Amino acid sequence: MSSAAQEAVPVLAAPARRTFKVPKTTLLGAAILLLFFACAAFPDQIAPYAPNKFDYRALLKPPSAAHWFGTDNFGRDMLSRTIWAARIDLQIAVFCTLFPAIFGTFAGCIVGYVGGLVDGVFRRIVDVAITIPFLVLVIAIVAVLGPGLINMYIAVSAVNWIIYARLIRGEIISQKRRDYAAAGKVMGYGPARILFRHLLPNAISPIVVYWMTDMALAILLGSSLGYLGLGAQPPTSEWGVLIGDARNFMTTAWWMSIFPGIAIVLAGTGFSLVGDGLAKLVRRR
Amino acid sequence: MTILSVLARRLLHIAATVVLVTLLIFALMHLLPGDPVLMLLGEKASDAGIAQMRHQLGFDRSLFEQFWVFLGQMATFRFGDSITMRVPVASLIRDRLPITLMLTGMAVVLALLIAVPLAFVAALRQGGVVDTMIRVVSQVSLSMPVFYIGLILLITLAAGLRWFPVGGIGTGFVQDLYYLFLPALTLALSLSAILLRNLREALIEVLNADFVSFATAKGLLRSTVLGRHVLRNAWISTITLLGLHAGSLVGGAVITETVFAVPGVGRLMIDSIFSRDYAVVQGLTMVLAVMVSVVFLAVDALQAVLDPRVTA
Numbered sequence: 001m002s003s004a005a006q007e008a009v010p011v012l013a014a015p016a017r018r019t020f021k022v023p024k025t026t027l028l029g030a031a032i033l034l035l036f037f038a039c040a041a042f043p044d045q046i047a048p049y050a051p052n053k054f055d056y057r058a059l060l061k062p063p064s065a066a067h068w069f070g071t072d073n074f075g076r077d078m079l080s081r082t083i084w085a086a087r088i089d090l091q092i093a094v095f096c097t098l099f100p101a102i103f104g105t106f107a108g109c110i111v112g113y114v115g116g117l118v119d120g121v122f123r124r125i126v127d128v129a130i131t132i133p134f135l136v137l138v139i140a141i142v143a144v145l146g147p148g149l150i151n152m153y154i155a156v157s158a159v160n161w162i163i164y165a166r167l168i169r170g171e172i173i174s175q176k177r178r179d180y181a182a183a184g185k186v187m188g189y190g191p192a193r194i195l196f197r198h199l200l201p202n203a204i205s206p207i208v209v210y211w212m213t214d215m216a217l218a219i220l221l222g223s224s225l226g227y228l229g230l231g232a233q234p235p236t237s238e239w240g241v242l243i244g245d246a247r248n249f250m251t252t253a254w255w256m257s258i259f260p261g262i263a264i265v266l267a268g269t270g271f272s273l274v275g276d277g278l279a280k281l282v283r284r285r
Numbered sequence: 286m287t288i289l290s291v292l293a294r295r296l297l298h299i300a301a302t303v304v305l306v307t308l309l310i311f312a313l314m315h316l317l318p319g320d321p322v323l324m325l326l327g328e329k330a331s332d333a334g335i336a337q338m339r340h341q342l343g344f345d346r347s348l349f350e351q352f353w354v355f356l357g358q359m360a361t362f363r364f365g366d367s368i369t370m371r372v373p374v375a376s377l378i379r380d381r382l383p384i385t386l387m388l389t390g391m392a393v394v395l396a397l398l399i400a401v402p403l404a405f406v407a408a409l410r411q412g413g414v415v416d417t418m419i420r421v422v423s424q425v426s427l428s429m430p431v432f433y434i435g436l437i438l439l440i441t442l443a444a445g446l447r448w449f450p451v452g453g454i455g456t457g458f459v460q461d462l463y464y465l466f467l468p469a470l471t472l473a474l475s476l477s478a479i480l481l482r483n484l485r486e487a488l489i490e491v492l493n494a495d496f497v498s499f500a501t502a503k504g505l506l507r508s509t510v511l512g513r514h515v516l517r518n519a520w521i522s523t524i525t526l527l528g529l530h531a532g533s534l535v536g537g538a539v540i541t542e543t544v545f546a547v548p549g550v551g552r553l554m555i556d557s558i559f560s561r562d563y564a565v566v567q568g569l570t571m572v573l574a575v576m577v578s579v580v581f582l583a584v585d586a587l588q589a590v591l592d593p594r595v596t597a
Contacts (some may be wrong), residue, residue, distance in 0.1 A: 127302045128309055131581075132574045135536030136554070140570050143558040144313055220430045224540055227432045228555055243436065250436065251444040258440075261433040268428025 020281055029273025036267050039086035047080035051237050060253045070255035072245065082260050085237040088149075089267060092222035092231075092238075093215040096156040101211050103157075104164025105204070111165060112172030113195045122165065129162045135221070139230060147230045156221065160214070167210055171203035205282040212275030216268040223264050239264045288589040295585045299578045306574045307359050310567050311352055325368065325561045342368070364568030369560045374568040378550060382572070384454060385549035388465050388472070389538050393527065395473035400480035401523065405511075407481070408488035419481065426478040431537045435471040435544035443467060452546035468545040472537045479533075480526055487522035491515050521592045528584030531577050 039046055055075030063070045069078035111122040129137070141155035175181060176199060184194040219239075225231030226240025234241055239260040246256035322338050323330070330338075339345045343354060358365050364374035407416040426434070443449045455464040491497060492515060500510045539551030546552070550569055557565035 124302075124305060127298070128305045130532065131299075131302050131306055131577050132309075132570060133532035133535040133577060135533070135539060136570055136573050139539070139554065139558065140310070140313060140566055143561075143563070143566050147558075216428060220428070224430050224432055227430075228540065228543060230558065240430070240432075243433065250440055254440050257433075257436050261429075261436065264430055264433060265425060265428045269425060272424065272428060 020284060023277055023280065025273050026277025026280075029270045029275075029277065032266055032270030033274060036086045036090060036263075036270065039083045040090045043080075043084045043087055047077075047083040049077035049080040051081045051084040052076060052235055060249065060256075062253070063255055069259040070253065072253070072256050073249060078242070078256060078259055081237045081242055082239070082263050085239050085242060085260065085263070086267075088232055088236060088238040089219050089222065089264070092149075092152075093218045093267075093271070095153045096160065096218035096222060097211060097214045099153075099157045100160035101164050101207065101214075104161035105168050105200075105207055107161065108165035108168030109172055109195055109200060109203075112169040113176060113191065113199070115173075119169075122169070126162060126166055129159060134159060135224070138221070138225070139228075142225070142230045147233065149232045149236075152222065152225055152231045156218070163214075164207060164210070167206055168203055171206060172199055175199045175203050209275055209279045209282055212271050212278055216271035216275070219264060219267050219271070288586070291589050292582070292586055295582055299582060303575060303578060307356070307571065310359075310570050311355050314563055314567050315348065315351065359571055362572075364571070365564045367557075367562055367565050369557075369562045370565075374564050377553060377565060378568060378572055381548060381550045381553050384461075384465075384547060385538055385542070385551060387461060388469055388541070388547060388549060389534055391462070391465055391469035392472035392476060392534065392538075395469055396476040396480055397523070399473060400477035400484060401519070403477075404481050404484035404488055404519075407485045408492060411489060420485075423478045423481045426474060427482070429475065429478075431471060431475045431540045432544050434474050435468065435541055438467050438471055439544070452544075454548055465547065468541045468547055471541050471544070472534065475537055476530065476534060479530060480523065483526050484519065484523060488515065488519055491518045517591065521588060524584055524587050524591070528581055531580040531584075535573050535577060 043051075053076060055071065055077075058067065058071045058075045060073055061067055061071045061075075067077050067079065069082060071077055072081070107122075111119050132140075137159050138152075138155045141158060142151055145151035145154060172195070181194060181199060184198050189198075222231055223238065223240030223243070226238045227244040228240075229244060232238035232241050234245060242260040243257045246253065246260075249256050322335055322342065322344060326334060326338060336345075343351055346354075357363075362375060364378070366372065367374050367377060370377065403419050407419045410416050439451060443451045449467045450464055453464060455461045497510060497514055500514050501507075535551075538549065539554055541547070542549045542551035543555050550572070554566065554569045556562075557569070
């Protein structure tokens with residue numbers, strides 16, 4: 001081979017290597033998430049006060065230099081409580097989505113690949129799940145199990161996996177018609193190998209993108225249940241619980257409900273901005 | 286296919302789904318771990334008290350018998366008696382359902398009034414300042430829980446400016462409209478964030494479609510193209526979207542009614558959970574599922590009327 005040809009290869013290859021410029025909004029989202037993860041990991045170092053320390057000399061104080069987010073009806077520092085709550089709410093984001101994502105992906109793979117009767121049964125499950133409003137179904141399950149964080153995880157997971165399964169099912173069905181799936185079969189590979197080693201890697205990206213959005217949704221749902229008194233229970237600091245605690249002080253102490261709410265909105269925005277960035281990255285491929 | 290045959294098929298499908306929903310509710314209430322009687326009476330209840338309550342609720346009968354009774358109750362929409370309020374569940378629901386229907390109806394109208402014009406502006410001026418602003422606002426409101434939107438409206442418009450009552454319900458239709466305005470606006474804001482985002486995408490797609498270029502090339506006025514060609518397609522996507530989000534609208538109503546102390550079925554559901562009134566919870570779950578099914582059917586009907594491709 002001539003030296004010219006050898007040199008020509010990298011020159012030709014260079015423009016073909018697609019670089020992905022990370023959008024500014026994605027960076028913003030990542031920065032927000034980083035902030036919250038820091039709060040969740042080291043709340044005792046970041047928060048100025050202990051989250052449940054009563055101070056009867058500072059009841060229902062508006063935001064000040066000593067208490068940036070004000071204090072609640074027990075004199076607890078709202079900034080510290082909001083920071084500690086990040087730990088619970090990020091836990092909600094992960095625990096309400098992790099099992100559904102894994103189990104749903106697995107179930108959706110099987111359903112999409114096997115088809116037939118299994119698929120028929122799954123489609124009936126989907127029909128039922130979209131007919132009963134998501135929140136109502138979760139609330140009904142929590143009603144039977146009893147309120148609390150763990151039961152909330154169980155209730156949400158019991159419903160949420162269906163969304164993942166439905167997503168991956170569609171992807172698998174479209175992938176299994178491709179030539180490479182047939183090629184795998186001709187090569188003599190078993191169905192498990194074709195499904196999980198060949199089809200799944202090509203079908204997984206919408207799941208990853210949805211997972212980000214779903215973590216934002218999980219925080220919304222978890223804080224809503226906390227607000228209603230069905231999720232995390234006081235005195236646990238959780239953004240929804242904090243806002244629920246503020247119910248009787250809405251007109252007199254607006255800071256009690258406004259700041260934890262801003263935390264929810266920021267965290268949700270962080271997850272969806274990162275999700276949007278991932279979606280763009282996947283679409284470029 | 287005619288519209289009627291499309292609807293008949295959907296109706297059958299929905300009926301089958303409702304039967305499955307019934308099964309699921311029964312399974313939820315009877316097969317999940319956790320003893321309703323124990324939760325109702327507390328851990329310290331006497332054995333005799335527990336036995337009596339079991340008998341009263343019919344839990345001492347065989348599962349099959351219980352299922353039979355349950356089916357009868359669901360099929361006739363009677364749902365038995367409320368455990369704590371000692372009145373038929375059906376009458377409780379009948380009293381409160383109109384309020385929830387009015388709330389969600391107002392919310393849908395408000396959401397359309399907010400989302401459709403904004404989506405048009407955003408889609409026509411893609412990438413412009415207004416478009417960017419609309420997108421930022423809808424992005425933020427997408428991350429806002431319904432109860433928080435409600436709280437902000439409560440603190441500012443009701444408690445602060447005193448334009449609206451802080452909660453509850455009025456007497457008579459006109460007063461109800463006034464009392465339900467803030468709760469409906471709360472729901473509408475959270476719904477319009479979803480509508481806006483999807484509608485903008487749908488409109489951009491329609492605006493770039495060949496038939497729109499063709500209509501413009503024919504020399505039709507911009508207003509005619511938008512009003513007759515684009516709007517019709519926009520309606521179809523809006524209605525589809527509304528149908529898809531009927532469930533989250535009902536879920537939102539549950540939360541909104543709690544925030545604003547609106548005595549609708551959502552509030553009833555939450556109250557029943559805390560008073561461990563299983564009869565009410567299962568009756569309500571059933572009614573809400575049927576309501577969503579009816580919305581699905583209505584959406585199919587509207588689509589069939591608006592979109593000739595459905596019946597083609």
